[in-house]
Amino acid sequence: xxxxxxxxxxxxxxxxxxxxxxxxxxxxxxxxxxxxxxxxxxxxxxxxxxxxxxxxxxxxxxxxxxxxxxxxxxxxxxxxxxxxxxxxxxxxxxxxxxxxxxxxxxxxxxxxxxxxxxxxxxxxxxxxxxxxxxxxxxxxxxxxxxxxxxxxxxxxxxxxxxxxxxxxxxxxxxxxxxxxxxxxxxxxxxxxxxxxxxxxxxxxxxxxxxxxxxxxxxxxxxxxxxxxxxxxxxxxxxxxxxxxxxxxxxxxxxxxxxxxxxxxxxxxxxxxxxxxxxxxxxxxxxxxxxxxxxxxxxxxxxxxxxxxxxxxxxxxxxxxxxxxxxxxxxxxxxxxxxxxxxxxxxxxxxxxxxxxxxx
Numbered sequence: 001x002x003x004x005x006x007x008x009x010x011x012x013x014x015x016x017x018x019x020x021x022x023x024x025x026x027x028x029x030x031x032x033x034x035x036x037x038x039x040x041x042x043x044x045x046x047x048x049x050x051x052x053x054x055x056x057x058x059x060x061x062x063x064x065x066x067x068x069x070x071x072x073x074x075x076x077x078x079x080x081x082x083x084x085x086x087x088x089x090x091x092x093x094x095x096x097x098x099x100x101x102x103x104x105x106x107x108x109x110x111x112x113x114x115x116x117x118x119x120x121x122x123x124x125x126x127x128x129x130x131x132x133x134x135x136x137x138x139x140x141x142x143x144x145x146x147x148x149x150x151x152x153x154x155x156x157x158x159x160x161x162x163x164x165x166x167x168x169x170x171x172x173x174x175x176x177x178x179x180x181x182x183x184x185x186x187x188x189x190x191x192x193x194x195x196x197x198x199x200x201x202x203x204x205x206x207x208x209x210x211x212x213x214x215x216x217x218x219x220x221x222x223x224x225x226x227x228x229x230x231x232x233x234x235x236x237x238x239x240x241x242x243x244x245x246x247x248x249x250x251x252x253x254x255x256x257x258x259x260x261x262x263x264x265x266x267x268x269x270x271x272x273x274x275x276x277x278x279x280x281x282x283x284x285x286x287x288x289x290x291x292x293x294x295x296x297x298x299x300x301x302x303x304x305x306x307x308x309x310x311x312x313x314x315x316x317x318x319x320x321x322x323x324x325x326x327x328x329x330x331x332x333x334x335x336x337x338x339x340x341x342x343x344x345x346x347x348x349x350x351x352x353x354x355x356x357x358x359x
Contacts, residue, residue, distance in 0.1 A: 054112040056103060056138050063112050066105040067092060072115075072135065073153060075227040080316050082205045082224075082233065083179050084153065084160035086133035096133070103138075108226065109150060111137040132156050148175075148222045164223035173197075175219045184208050186220050206316055209234050213329040236324075236333050238285035239315030242292055244324040244334075245345040254283060254290040258307065265307070266300035273302070280310050285339065288314045325349060 053060045071089040075082060088096060092115075095102040101116040114136045135153040151174075152163035162177040171190055178185040184205045189196035198215050202208040205224075209216045216234070224233050242248070264276035280291075291311050296304040317324065324330050334346035 054103070054138060056112060056114075061103050061112075063103045063105045064095065065091065065102075066107060068107040069109075069227070072106070073133065073155060073227070075224065075233055077233065080204055080206055081179075082184065084155050084162065084227065086155045088133070106135075109137070111139065111149070111151070113137055148226060150223070150226050162223060162227065164226065166222075175223050177220055177223060179205070186212075186216070188215065188219050206234055209329075217329070217332070232333070232336065234333075235336065236330060237314050237316040238288035239292070239311050240317040240324060240330075241285075241334060241337060241339070241342050242289040243315070244321050244330070245342055246321070248289070248339075248341045248345060250290050250293050251286045254287045255294065257283070258287070258291055258294060262299050262303040262307075265303035273306070277306055277310075280306065281313070285314075328353070 053062045067089070071087075071092055073084050073086055076085050077083075095104070095115055096117040099117070101114055104113050104115050105111075106113055114134075116134050117132050133153070133155040137149075137151040139151065146167055148164050148166045150162070151165050152161065154161040158181055160179045162179075164175045166173050166175070174187075174189055174191055176187045178187075183201055183203060184207070185201045186198070186208060187196045187200075188198040198212075198219075200208055200212045200215060202211045205216075205220070208220065221232055221234055225231065227233075236244075258280065261276045261280055264272050265280065267273050267276070280287075283290075288311060291307050294307065296308070299307065317330075319327075328350075331346045331350050334342050335350065337343055337346070
């Protein structure tokens with residue numbers, strides 16, 4: 001009786017060790033017998049990976065789809081406070097249901113990404129309590145270089161986290177930005193470091209720029225540009241720029257557009273006033289400049305109030321014009337303003353001072 005018992009024990013042991021069939025590409029035997037590759041050698045190894053497949057947690061997997069970042073999230077600013085909003089497109093939403101974790105690619109990134117709803121069901125009604133979105137870059141074969149790269153995005157109704165990586169002094173440097181309901185925080189540290197190199201916290205991201213101008217410009221802004229189509233989301237607002245630099249050429253067509261809107265802005269019909277206000281709000285930064293140059297005494301009172309509100313909505317820095325021009329960090333930001341007249345005006349002040357280093 002001993003031999004059947006031994007055989008049964010061995011059979012159970014084999015069954016326990018057996019693994020379910022793999023859906024990953026088979027590794028050629030000639031390569032499977034070799035010593036493990038380094039990350040660089042693995043990427044160069046011939047026939048080691050099928051086209052389009054990625055190394056994920058030590059196994060090969062193929063991303064299910066590729067999306068532009070705008071199909072997943074967007075960076076917004078309301079009342080001077082930044083936040084990341086999850087806005088999955090119709091193609092993305094099925095990947096978020098039933099607690100799934102999907103492997104995708106993002107058009108603006110060379111990483112593969114794990115997409116999930118962070119343990120919560122994605123509700124078709126888009127109620128705030130269910131809008132949890134998590135994107136984590138797969139870094140199995142990744143290495144940091146001199147280019148900023150996003151590595152993590154986490155969105156909840158009350159807090160959002162952005163993580164990026166860049167190589168500095170040949171070592172990877174992590175930048176983590178947290179947008180809370182009443183604070184913005186940034187942590188800059190080397191990987192595996194026990195203590196962060198820099199820890200900054202302010203009421204808003206723009207206040208972070210004022211409180212820590214050098215670190216914010218060097219580390220926070222480049223990371224946020226990746227979420228904002230390459231545009232600096234902390235650039236000075238139009239109302240601040242044109243308050244600092246008066247006497248610049250004004251777009252006459254925009255001035256005339258605002259004057260023509262004035263009767264509707266003062267209309268007795270709420271629907272007409274609201275429509276005109278929406279048209280006013282849609283004007284460009286140069287439209288803000290034109291509104292600032294109008295003589296309010298020649299406008300109907302209601303129209304003047306709405307135009308003043310439009311300018312105020314595009315004003316984020318309460319300092320006076322002289323203080324703005326004295327801030328070398330402000331001038332540095334103006335050197336990248338979309339209006340060439342602003343660039344030229346800021347450039348003259350910079351040349352006069354001989355420096356663009358932030359205060």
